[in-house]
Amino acid sequence: MTPLALLSGSPRRVAGVAGAVAAALVLLALPGLVNPYLLFQACLVMVTATAGLGLVLIMGWSGQIALSQAGFLGVGAYATTYLVAQGWAWPLAAVTAGLVAALFGVLIGLPATRLRGFYLAIATLAFAELMIRVFVEATPVTGGIAGTAVQAVVLPGIDVDGSRWYLCLAVAAVTTAVVMRIGRVGLGRRLRVVRDAEIAAPSLGVSPMRTKLLAFALSAFIGGIAGALYAQCLSYLTPEIFDMGLLIEFLVIAFLGGVGYVAGPFLGAVVVVVLRDLLQDLGSWQRLVYGLILALAIAFLPRGLASLPARLRARRPAPPAPEPPPVSGQADLTGAAR
Structure with a gap:
């Protein structure tokens, strides 16, 4: 579709295109x-938000309660940092780290696909704790408890802060486009079939196990790529960064933003990052606040902030139906009476 065709559409479409262009310019x-x-x-x-897009695939669209995203984030962060220290280019190191995380996703997915509900949550949580x-223990790669420094990526002609921002923005944009594409093609439909009718899925030609494994792999790959970016943001990695606190933040991002919507992780991430900044003096009490927010979100916004526009549209009163035109016989009788 050409830009002229976009601008010649309805006022709502024109406003949407103008808003998207303005937002893109501000971000750049x-x-x-x-x-x-x-x-x-x-x-x-x-x-x-990028890491949260992986939760959209595994939790929102395939219906699996996976609590392992913090572990995948750590795998991506440490693997990328180690490979860059060995002389790899950052993009190649980040993609390789994502593939390593995807391999871990498949390994955890093989037994986890036979589990459901609470048992699946416990299995994936155990993986996240095991990765810490x-x-x-993997001191040659991770630096152990002392941690390891991260080599910053600097783009030509841009300082460190700007390079980090454009790197995060580019990866988030590409990941969003890929996840949106997955939601529109056959894979997205297979994920939803497994979520909504797993027992009937084989009769529709959908293998629940293969679909779940693919969801785990894709979610882990996205988590690994997000981990590579997370390392750039933090500049120094220690194992406790990827503990239960990060897992709770991801749960708040997923459920508060809307785990079934692509826009959900971005809305949830804004809230979590702002709260983290405001509540940094509370220390371990942050988890209690996050828990309360998560409980309130599930109680009052079960589909997250991203579902608010649809809910508001549903509450609008329907326009009155037009009166039906008179039947021709009734019109003749009315004219005759006059």
Whole structure:
């Protein structure tokens, strides 16, 4: 569709295109509009939203309760940092780290696909906790409990802060486009079939196990790529970064934003990053606040913030139906009476 065709559409479409263009221009110019701290917070929004897109695939569309995204994030962060230290280019290292995370996703998915509900949640949570122990013990790669420094990626002609922002923005944009494409093609429909009618899926030619494994692999790959970006944001990695606190943040992002919507992780990430900044003095009490927010979101916004526009449209009163035209016989009788 040409730009002229977009602008010649309905007023709503024109307004949407204009808003999208304005938002894109603001995002591209953001390094020159805000201070470095706010730019860092914006980078965190993009990173956590990118990781949340993996939860859209595994939790929102395939219906699997997976609590392992923090572990995949750690795999991507440490693997990318190690490969870059060995002389790899960052894009190649990030993609390789994503593939390593996807392999872990398949390995955890093989037994996890036979589990459901609470048992699946416990299995994936155990994987996330196991990965923290791996990060502590794999000293040659991770630096152990002392951690490891991250080599910053600097784009030509741009400073470190700007390079980090454009890197996060580009990866978030590409990941969003890919996830939206998946939702429109056969894979997205197969994921929803497994979520809504797993027992009947084989009769429709859909293998529940293969579909779940693919969902785990894709979600883990996205988590690994997000981990590579997360390492760039933090500049220094230690195992406790990927503990239960990060998992809780991802749950808040998923359910508060709307785990079934592509826009959900971005809305949830904005709320979580802002809350993290506001509540940083509370220490471990942050988890209690996140838990309360998660409970309230599930109780009052079961489909998340992204579902609000649809809910508001559903509550609008329907326009009155037009009166039916008179029947020809009735019109003749009325004329005759006059």
